[in-house]
Amino acid sequence: DIQMTQSPSTLSASVGDRITITCRASQNIYNWLAWYQQKPGRTPKLLIYRASNLESGVPSRFSGSGYGTQFTLTISNLEPDDFATYYCQNYNTHFGGGTKVDIK
Amino acid sequence: QVQLQQSGPGLVKPSETLSLTCTVSGASVNNGTFYWGWIRQPAGKGLEWVGYIYFTGSTNYNPSLKSRVTVSSDTSKNQFSLELTSVTAADTAMYYCVGLTARATLDYWGQGTLVTVSS
Numbered sequence: 001d002i003q004m005t006q007s008p009s010t011l012s013a014s015v016g017d018r019i020t021i022t023c024r025a026s027q028n029i030y031n032w033l034a035w036y037q038q039k040p041g042r043t044p045k046l047l048i049y050r051a052s053n054l055e056s057g058v059p060s061r062f063s064g065s066g067y068g069t070q071f072t073l074t075i076s077n078l079e080p081d082d083f084a085t086y087y088c089q090n091y092n093t094h095f096g097g098g099t100k101v102d103i104k
Numbered sequence: 105q106v107q108l109q110q111s112g113p114g115l116v117k118p119s120e121t122l123s124l125t126c127t128v129s130g131a132s133v134n135n136g137t138f139y140w141g142w143i144r145q146p147a148g149k150g151l152e153w154v155g156y157i158y159f160t161g162s163t164n165y166n167p168s169l170k171s172r173v174t175v176s177s178d179t180s181k182n183q184f185s186l187e188l189t190s191v192t193a194a195d196t197a198m199y200y201c202v203g204l205t206a207r208a209t210l211d212y213w214g215q216g217t218l219v220t221v222s223s
Binding site: 001032034036038043044046049050055087089090091092093094095096097098 | 141143150151152153156164167200204207208209210211213215216
């Protein structure tokens with residue numbers, strides 16, 4: 001069973017910052033990785049699929065990279081709307097533990 | 105546009121069976137475009153995969169729940185369902201039905217059902 005490990009679990013940042021969230025898979029998942037953003041009381045929103053593909057309508061300040069077992073989500077020029085919790089998910093719907101991005 | 109509408113009780117007694125149904129519109133549960141499944145999220149915690157079903161009838165369950173969970177589909181009603189037996193307080197969570205696409209992304213979500221396990 002593939003385990004997904006996200007880090008950090010919490011990240012404090014300011015508007016305008018560039019932040020990076022890491023997701024590690026316990027075995028090779030090639031590029032079968034997606035990233036989601038979730039706000040309180042809402043369902044998760046897809047940001048990135050196949051590790052680096054930006055979902056339609058998602059701002060270009062979001063980007064993803066990685067292959068195999070190591071993946072990153074980068075948000076450049078953080079905006080107020082970006083303070084939320086982020087999850088990675090592999091092809092078999094296993095999720096990382098989440099990263100809460102809050103205001104420093 | 106694919107839409108998922110959940111139904112089922114929000115309160116289940118300990119040791120009983122949790123049953124939820126998801127009605128699909130805009131797509132058929134009987135074709136190979138999607139996997140249909142369930143995700144849950146305890147209050148203040150992360151997302152946990154429960155299980156999913158493919159149109160062939162094949163299923164895939166979270167190993168930690170496998171002995172208690174069944175995901176099934178009813179093509180005549182264009183629905184799929186979740187049954188979780190012998191529930192405890194640890195099963196209290198928001199449950200979401202989802203549609204998983206060929207991109208391996210959860211593109212479609214139900215509105216969520218908060219299920220509380222309590223006597």
